[in-house]
Every structure is written in C-alpha cells, then in structure tokens.
Amino acid sequence: MHQIAVLPGDGIGPEITREAVKVLKAAGEKHQLGLVFSHHLVGGALLDAQGVALSDELIENCRRNDAVLFGAVGGPKWDHLDMQNRADHALIRLRKELSVYANLRQFRLYAALEDASAVKTDLIAGGVDFIILRELSSGAYYGQPKFREDTPRGRRAVDTIEYFDFQVERLARYGFELARQRRGKLTSMSKWNALESSRLWRDVVEEVAREYPDVDTRHEIVDAGAMNLIRRPTEYDVIVMPNMFGDILGDEAAVLAGSIGMVPSAEISLDSTSLYEPIHGSANDIEGKNVANPLAMILSAALLLRYSLNCPAGADDIDRAVGKVIEGGYRTADIWKPADQQRVSTTEMGDLVVEMLSE
Numbered sequence: 228m229h230q231i232a233v234l235p236g237d238g239i240g241p242e243i244t245r246e247a248v249k250v251l252k253a254a255g256e257k258h259q260l261g262l263v264f265s266h267h268l269v270g271g272a273l274l275d276a277q278g279v280a281l282s283d284e285l286i287e288n289c290r291r292n293d294a295v296l297f298g299a300v301g302g303p304k305w306d307h308l309d310m311q312n313r314a315d316h317a318l319i320r321l322r323k324e325l326s327v328y329a330n331l332r333q334f335r336l337y338a339a340l341e342d343a344s345a346v347k348t349d350l351i352a353g354g355v356d357f358i359i360l361r362e363l364s365s366g367a368y369y370g371q372p373k374f375r376e377d378t379p380r381g382r383r384a385v386d387t388i389e390y391f392d393f394q395v396e397r398l399a400r401y402g403f404e405l406a407r408q409r410r411g412k413l414t415s416m417s418k419w420n421a422l423e424s425s426r427l428w429r430d431v432v433e434e435v436a437r438e439y440p441d442v443d444t445r446h447e448i449v450d451a452g453a454m455n456l457i458r459r460p461t462e463y464d465v466i467v468m469p470n471m472f473g474d475i476l477g478d479e480a481a482v483l484a485g486s487i488g489m490v491p492s493a494e495i496s497l498d499s500t501s502l503y504e505p506i507h508g509s510a511n512d513i514e515g516k517n518v519a520n521p522l523a524m525i526l527s528a529a530l531l532l533r534y535s536l537n538c539p540a541g542a543d544d545i546d547r548a549v550g551k552v553i554e555g556g557y558r559t560a561d562i563w564k565p566a567d568q569q570r571v572s573t574t575e576m577g578d579l580v581v582e583m584l585s586e
C-alpha cells in the first residue's frame with residue numbers, strides 16, 4: 228500500500244489535480260500499487276478555511292505519506308497579505324519542512340507538438356528530452372551575509388553564494404544515477420571562470436564522476452549553456468546546476484516544451500517525503516473554465532511513480548498514454564492550433580489519458 232497526500236491548492240490547482248488523481252488511480256490499479264489518497268487544503272484555500280496557508284498538522288500529514296502531489300497556490304485574493312501569510316509562501320515553507328534539496332524538471336517535446344514550440348523546428352528535430360536538476364538547499368538565495376545598507380558611497384546590497392562540498396556531491400550523485408537510468412550523459416553547468424563557488428562545484432562533480440565512468444560527463448559555462456540549450460537542445464540528457472542558474476535556465480527551457488502546461492517537476496527530499504508538482508502557478512486567469520492543460524500535473528504524477536514509488540513501468544505507461552493522446556491530435560487551448568487538431572477541455576484530456584492507459 229502507498230499513501231499519497233493530494234494538495235490541490237488554488238486557481239486551476241483543483242482542476243488539474245483531479246485529472247492527475249484519475250490517471251494515478253488507473254495506473255495504480257493496472258500495476259496493483261494499492262494507492263490510498265488523502266486530500267488536504269493548502270495555500271489560499273486553507274487561509275480561507277483556517278486563517279493559515281500551511282499548518283503544522285498538514286506538514287506532519289505530508290511527512291507521514293509516501294509522496295505529495297501538489298497543484299499550485301496563490302492568487303490575487305491573497306496578494307495583499309504580508310509575505311509570511313501569503314498563499315504562495317505555503318509552498319516555500321513546505322519545501323523547507325520536507326528538506327527538499329533537488330528540483331527535477333523534465334523537458335520533453337513530443338514530436339507532434341513541434342509546431343507549438345517557440346523554437347525553430349530544425350533545432351528540435353530528433354526530439355527534446357532532458358532533465359534539469361537544480362540544487363535547492365543552498366546557493367545565492369540562502370547564503371549569508373545578505374543585507375542592504377546605506378554607506379557614504381551610496382546604498383549597498385550584498386548577497387552571498389555559498390556551497391559546501393557535500394551539498395554539491397549529493398546533487399551530483401543523484402544526477403549521475405538519473406543519467407545511468409537514461410541515456411548516460413551528464414552536463415554540469417556553472418560559472419567556474421568567475422566564481423569560486425562554481426570552481427568548487429566543478430571540482431566536486433569531477434570527483435563524483437570518477438565513480439561513474441560509464442556516464443559521459445561534460446562541463447559547460449552557464450552562459451554558453453543558456454545559448455546551447457536553445458541551439459542544440461537535443462544533445463542534453465541530465466543537466467546539474469547550482470540553485471540560481473537552475474532557476475533561470477529552468478524557465479528558459481520551458482519554451483522548448485510547447486507550453487508551461489507541459490512541464491512536470493519533482494522536489495526530491497533528503498530524508499522525508501518528496502513533492503511532485505507542475506512548474507506553472509495557479510493560472511487564476513483561466514481558473515474554473517475547464518480549459519487548463521492538466522498534462523504537466525499528470526506527468527508529475529508519472530514522476531511520482533518513477534521516483535517515489537519505484538514503479539517505472541507505471542510511469543512509462545503514463546508517459547506513453549500522454550504521447551498517444553498528443554499524437555492523436557488532442558489539444559487543450561494552450562497548445563491548440565486550428566489545423567486538424569481537436570480542442571479538448573481539462574476533463575476530456577484527463578479522460579483521454581486514462582483511456583489510452585488501458586490500451
């Protein structure tokens with residue numbers, strides 16, 4: 228038996244999560260996983276009900292489960308609140324409470340979606356399929372000192388980039404293991420020509436690489452890497468990078484996938500429960516219209532089966548079912564082109580994936 232905490236959240240969160248649970252239930256039955264779901268309010272929905280965006284009880288609940296399926300949080304209704312009470316702060320705190328240290332984003336462009344990608348078709352011919360593994364526990368966003376001050380020369384602001392070798396090592400190791408399960412290629416992107424922290428990053432990745440002689444390891448300076456991701460996206464398999472670079476390049480890479488509604492992610496915990504969520508937010512502009520693309524959420528559910536429940540066959544089934552639906556010409560509004568494609572709602576997209584799962 229596996230227990231999954233479902234936190235739909237706000238905006239389109241409940242709509243897309245409903246479809247992902249439908250798909251997970253079908254895959255769970257097929258692979259006899261004995262999935263048990265519990266649903267919980269979080270973010271704005273919990274603020275409205277209990278006055279807090281995340282409660283200690285909910286954190287404990289998440290820790291007790293085998294995985295967390297998270298929709299999205301936030302919206303204009305709660306934007307006026309101070310940072311600590313904002314709906315979207317719930318996710319930041321939950322990540323910390325669950326000790327997540329790696330953010331895994333999977334970028335895959337289905338062949339039939341090439342026309343939806345913002346990148347020229349000759350650059351993506353041959354298929355885009357790579358993972359960005361971003362370090363999430365340290366780096367520029369957390370390093371101390373971090374402050375602003377008034378000085379005789381004017382206002383001054385300081386941020387600090389800090390990395391310990393063990394933080395780089397555990398991320399690199401996870402990246403190498405992923406590469407082994409995939410196409411055996413790992414690219415490390417950092418800024419070793421200018422930053423001491425990146426020189427340590429590169430050294431540690433090199434050290435770990437010696438344990439993985441079967442993995443083809445490369446280093447790229449992150450600014451060149453940002454360009455190459457668009458110019459030669461088909462060449463990448465697993466890319467590891469420090470927190471801030473992963474934040475920026477993770478969004479850049481989303482243009483390859485055709486829509487932000489197509490990119491799933493996992494947040495891998497060190498010693499607790501991992502969290503699975505689409506990379507997009509609560510898309511309040513399309514909330515309640517049954518037009519949101521649920522595929523990023525459904526593909527996040529596939530990552531959950533692969534990385535938390537150790538059921539790669541179930542994950543492959545979902546990936547294949549999504550591929551068949553796309554090949555079949557079915558599209559939600561964000562990826563729809565009038566040509567000969569059939570426009571479907573959020574619910575219909577979920578139903579189609581379930582139908583393809585049983586084929």
Ligand code: NAD
Nearest residue numbers: 299300301302315488507508509510511512513519520561
């Ligand atoms: P967003 O990602 O919610 O939306 C950006 C644009 O992409 C919108 O036009 C939206 O309609 C579209 N979009 C997003 N997901 C889609 C989907 N599945 N199908 C079709 N179209 C989709 O970003 P935003 O508008 O800047 O933020 C809205 C709210 O979400 C804010 O309150 C923000 O703080 C919050 N947010 C939450 C998370 C999270 O929970 N992980 C992440 C980012 C933003």
